[in-house]
Amino acid sequence: MKTVAIIGAGAAGLMAAEILSQSNIHVAVYDAMPSAGRKFLMAGKGGMNISHAEDFARFVTRYGTRQVELAPYLNAFTPTDLRAWLHDLGIETFVGTSGRIFPKEMKAAPLLRAWLHQLRSRGVQFSMRHRWLGWQANNPTKLIFNTPNGEQIVTADAVILALGGGSWARLGSTGNWVSILREQGVNVETLQPSNCGFNVAGRDYFKERFAGQPLKNLELKFGDFQQKGELMLTENGIEGGLIYAASSVIRDAIFKTGTATIYLDLFPDKTAAELLAKLNKPRGKLSTAQFWRRQLSLEGAKSGLVREVLPVDALNSSALVIQTLKALPLNLLSPRPIDEAISSAGGVSFDELNADLMCKKLTGIFCAGEMLDWEAPTGGYLLTACLATGRAAGLGALTWLEST
Ligand SMILES: Cc1cc2nc3c(=O)[nH]c(=O)nc-3n(C[C@H](O)[C@H](O)[C@H](O)COP(=O)(O)OP(=O)(O)OC[C@H]3O[C@@H](n4cnc5c(N)ncnc54)[C@H](O)[C@@H]3O)c2cc1C
DSSP, X not given: OEEEEEEOOSHHHHHHHHHHTTSSEEEEEXXXXXXXXXXXXXXXXXXXXXXEOSOXXXXXXXXXXXXXXXXXXXXXXXXXXXXXXXXXXXXXXEEOTTSEEEETTOOSHHHHHHHHHHHHHTTOEEEOSOEEEEEGGGOTXXXXXXXXXXXXXXXXXXXXXXXXXXXXXGGTOOOTHHHHHHHTTOOEEEEEXXXXXXXXXXXHHHHHHHTTOEXXXXXXXXXXXXXXXXXXXXXXXXXXXXXXXXXXXXXXXXXXXXXXXXXXXXXXXXXXXXXXXXXXXXOTTOOHHHHHHHXXXXXXXXXXXXXXXSOGGGTTOHHHHHHHHHSEEEEEEEEOOGGGSSEEEEEEOGGGBOTXXXXXXXXXXXXXXXXXXXXXXXXXXHHHHHHHHHHHHHHHHHHHHHHO
């Protein structure tokens, strides 16, 4: 019986195991961590958004510059297929109002438990605390692992690398595979933060005062990007779904020009004329803060931001205040470190892979998941592409083994 070694027990690696375990193949999964699927479990904290039910043509565009490369894998494992697969696993799903797909229980743990149980019952062998270090004497069938019992050499007929990206290293995805593959001549684009927060210019006093406060009902504008949502102020700058959605374009702009200015509309549902009508009302003896609160319900972090941006003598100018409320500029200095990001961009270049995700330079070695060079916003797009490419790598390994 032929053996396939899968390195990385995350969404992509487990999906490859799912495919291979249905054939007459010995499937051995290795992971550096003490247990499988740690990032998968983390993704499930506070609601596991595993995919998205929007129109499929729109869905594919979420993968931006890599939609062409990923489309065949997503076509072969659509969000509908993903839901059917989960159903077969005994996990029911539902579509939220925003189109996001969640397991009914919202959590990742029951899903992972059922999945691992199924894989074990099909004979998949799991070896945890096995850190892959590379190949012995550049032989693609001989894998070196650092294990609790010292260094071990494992032989496999084919290998699937599903080693994850470079964020949240404490969950296992350290990105230290980058140098191993580069040494073999494989082009790996540098891992960068994706779906990340940003450091923002401004006074420490302001940041400390408002750290942890949400900014709700905003519209963020940056170049062609324009979207409503929420942000969170932090001691360094900003985090949250809205900035994550814009993070790839902002990151690339900072990379090119050194800085990026985003504009926040603090009242996206009101026109400037409506705001002016409110600010033109008689103020009486109210302070600026009291007047803003009464007329606009403007207080807390939003009010603080306006004061941070405008000089004191401009606060009495309705025109300047309204201009700021509708387009408050924030100067973003740099993305937060990759380890804090939800996901990473960069990875194994698609030029290095054939259609079955096998490395052209390393026969019998397949790659899948976040370690490939693509990125996508949050919303279930990340996990869907990890599962779809894991499936493709599993099928690719099967086809390749049959042909050798
Ligand atoms: C906080 C958070 C929330 C998220 N929420 C969502 C969400 O709601 N929806 C969504 O779609 N996505 C979400 N994501 C992203 C999603 O979880 C990841 O994109 C996905 O899990 C990546 O899967 P993967 O299999 O490619 O890699 P990983 O899950 O990172 O798995 C890689 C595995 O490889 C192992 N490994 C790495 N190097 C070695 C080595 N040298 N030797 C042996 N083993 C090694 C690691 O230990 C790890 O187990 C979230 C991520 C985070 C951090």
